[in-house]
Amino acid sequence: MFELIEPAYPDADSDTRLVSLTAEMMRVASEINDAKWEGKDATALELRWSQLNKAYMDGAVYHPEF
Secondary structure (H helix, E strand, O other): OOOOOOOOOOOHHHOOOEEEHHHHHHHHHHHHHHHHHOOOOOHHHHHHHHHHHHHHHOOOOEEEOO
8 A cells, every 4th residue: 555654854853954943043133233233234134034934823833944
């Protein structure tokens, strides 16, 4: 009948191709704060944070890095 395929990673937490959205959002937020503190333009970082936040609010937990 059917053969089950053994997954490359046992769970999503150990898959190196996926990044936790909350961890990535916190990292980007920290970069935004640092950029603002140093007087640099943080527009691109703020856009990235909004995209991550939208994905999180839509129910995503992980973001693919491929």
